[in-house]
Amino acid sequence: MQTTQYIDIETAAGLLKLLGDKTRLSMMKIMSEHECCVCELVDLFEMSQPAISQHVRKLKDSGxxxxxxxxxxxxxxxxxxxxxxxxxxHILNELPSQRFKVDELEARGKRVCCD
Amino acid sequence: MQTTQYIDIETAAGLLKLLGDKTRLSMMKIMSEHECCVCELVDLFEMSQPAISQHVRKLKDSGxxxxxxxxxxxxxxxxxxxxxxxxxxHILNELPSQRFKVDELEARGKRVCCD
DNA sequence: TGTGTATATAACAATATGCTTATACAATTT
DNA sequence: AAATTGTATAAGCATATTGTTATATACACA
Known part of the structure; x- marks a missing residue:
């Protein structure tokens, strides 16, 4: 199934590499479900704020x-x-919702900080 | 567009990382178009035989x-x-055919070695 | 204006990746 | 059986990636 035009294979490889990290891929899926602030991601992934920030930057740099x-x-x-x-x-649609992660956070009392 | 069941996000990240290399991604696209022997890939990518073999192995290990x-x-x-x-x-279908690479090889006289 | 909170950046360390060269193995041909 | 050809594996090196800690920047509010 073809959405728009073909993507140059080198460009595609770059995008796939970007998505080929479980943290970034989860982030992308979550962001496809709702807008996130960094602090929410930090709680969600139990990862340091700079680590999150650096993943976010890579995604942002890619546009x-x-x-x-x-x-x-x-x-x-x-x-x-x-x-x-x-x-x-197209890729994200093949992945299961990550909403449960947000729900888990909520359940553990760690309210999402900024909405 | 959803083909089968959802893929675990960690597994998906692993697959995307595997595809997130321009050599492997091209290989996969080419293999989706025709069966290849290693020597053909070596010519196609102008890369050493061990380098090709190692990419192939990663793809093979993944099944x-x-x-x-x-x-x-x-x-x-x-x-x-x-x-x-x-x-x-699903992903490969979004990429342009790489048949032209094979054609180029042919044109340069380097006949595909083993078919 | 000063303090606290959210985020970004820098410098660095550990690990992973992808190539190279050298070598081994497997099938073919002589 | 020896030589040739196709492919795989091993070891080593250079570079990339991803995390850490420390520090800088941006905004909010007292």
């Missing part, structure tokens, strides 16, 4: 996600304007 | 491709029995 500033928080979500958005969505 | 022995040659192609075959095909 796959966009940021929106809201007060002192920065919210990230998929960037539908990316030429590769359809390609990526 | 994404299968091998068939024919005399002294070993032919590789996508393994349709892999539980991840649909997932991978």
């Amino acid at each position: 796959l996600i966009k940021e929106r500033r809201g007060g002192q928080w920065i919210y990230y979500s998929l960037n539908p304007d990316s030429p590769f958005h359809p390609f990526v969505l | 994404l491709i299968k091998e068939r022995r024919g005399g002294q040659w070993i032919y590789y192609s996508l393994n349709p029995d892999s539980p991840f075959h649909p997932f991978v095909l």
Whole structure:
């Protein structure tokens, strides 16, 4: 199933490498389900804030996600304007929802910090 | 668009990492178009035989491709029995045909060695 | 203006990746 | 059986990746 035009194979490899990390892939899936701030991701992945920030940066540099500033928080979500958005969505759609992770967090009392 | 069941996100990340290398991704696309022997891949990618062999092994270890022995040659192609075959095909289908590479080889007189 | 909170960046260390060269193995041919 | 050809494996090296800790920046609010 073909969404738009073909993607150059080298570009595709770059995108797949970017998604080929379980943290970033989960992030992307979660961001496809709702906008996230960094602190939420930190709690979700039980990973240091700089580590999260660096993953986010890679995704942002690729143009796959966009940021929106809201007060002192920065919210990230998929960037539908990316030429590769359809390609990526195609992949993300094959993956199970990660909402349960957010629910688990909630259950453990760690309320999502910034919404 | 959802082909079969969902793929565990960690497994998916592993697959995407495997595909997230331009050599392997091209190989996979080419193998989706025709069975290949190693020597053909060596010519196609202008890369040393051990380098090619090592990429092939990674793909084979993952179960994404299968091998068939024919005399002294070993032919590789996508393994349709892999539980991840649909997932991978989904991705490969978004990529342009690499047949032109084979054609180029042919044009340069380097006939494909083993068919 | 100063303090606290959210996020980013820098420097570094550990591990992973992908190539190279050298060598081994397997099938073919003489 | 020896030589040739196709492929795989091993060891080593260079570079990339991903985390850590320390520090910087941006905004909010008292």
